Amino acid sequence: MTSFLLINAHVLTVDAADTAYEKGWVAVKDGRIAGTGAMGSEPAGYADIRDLSGHLVMPGLVNAHTHTPMVLFRGVAEGQSLLTMDGWYNAIREPELSLVAEDIPPAVALSCAEMLLSGTTTFCEQYFFAEEIAGAVRQAGLRGVIAYGIVQLGDPDVGKRELALAEAFLAGQRSPDGRVIPWFGPHAPYVDNTEDLLRAEVEVANTYGAGLHMHMAAGPEDNDISLKLYGKTAAVALEETGFFNGRVHVAHCLDLSDEDIAVFARAPAASVAYCATAGLRSGREGICPVVTLRAAGVPVGIGTDNVAANNSYDMVQEMRVAGLVASHREGVAQVISSRDLIRMATIEGAKALGLDHEIGSLDIGKAADIISIDMRGPGWSPTPDVETALVYSGSGRDVQDVWVAGEALVANRKLVRTDYETVRAQYEATHQTFWARVRAAKTKAN
Structure with missing residues (x-):
């Protein structure tokens, strides 16, 4: 197993006390954190010692909500709101129907490459073709919580078929190394998953101890439908079905009421992915x-x-936007501190996914999911507040090295398991054939 010692870095442990070392070390033994501390106290006996002067060393970033195959749709949704039913359907859903399984691995490989190169070591996924996504994630080497996406759109036969396929995915996909974790992914409540299907999904998820990852309060349709059917918001109606009894991780939540927030607070394991x-x-x-x-x-x-x-x-950029938007909403400058934004992108994201015992901080015994960030380039200068410099001056492009479970996946800004040029070439070929297929389907329909 991989063992090494990082020295002379500015270390953010993101532990419970937010321990930091302006000039510190991190020891990794057999793929796990063996210790951290200030220079002068570093352990002896390490043959592999890496001097990271001028670098920030911290836990890998946790991207709490993604749809990695949708890199194929980058740049096609201008002028459309993807958080409304009409915008999503027009820009995404119709061309999405032309996807085939062979499109998925090259798209996911590119997404994983982009995440790794910008410091993300764990992500939460919700999409179709979950088997193909899992295979691509294994090849890339980072951690993926992969929720099998279900869109029913009022068709009970589709719901039954997808429920069976999702259960098979839960039964067969958990990887021995813990890097692939299968979940359930109902797309959205009531809008495209009926109450009967949601109840069935909860039952199956609880059987397998899996989490549920979905969108909620992303667009007006969520509450419009549940208010019409039940006279209650989606969150309140879901609580009454038992949906919040297990682990529930919900994206967006733009329109939560105080009562909805109370539902999340009462739940034993409910969390939110903030996508500013x-x-x-x-x-x-x-x-x-x-x-x-x-x-x-x-x-x-x-x-x-x-x-x-x-x-x-770029999760560094996303931290910045998250802070700016929260301050704008509350009318308070820096209402979320830079330190807390970093915690949200690491240990709090890990907790949302039920993984805080394993990742999210540089605590002894945790998996060595670590990133180093070069603080010597443009935008960086000596500062008493490295956290704020990272969030408001830094970029994912400053990431130099990435380790997952002590395995180097990025070294000196280059992928280790493969090369980016190969990943990019395979993706470009897939992009071309996919959109040719979409155009052919549209021509045939007309």
């Missing part, structure tokens, strides 16, 4: 009430959403 850039680009007036959710004890991670809605997997 996607919300802004959608043109929606609502903004996720992150400050209130966190004050109520609800874990909130940071997510990029898909790169049709966002166009970037």
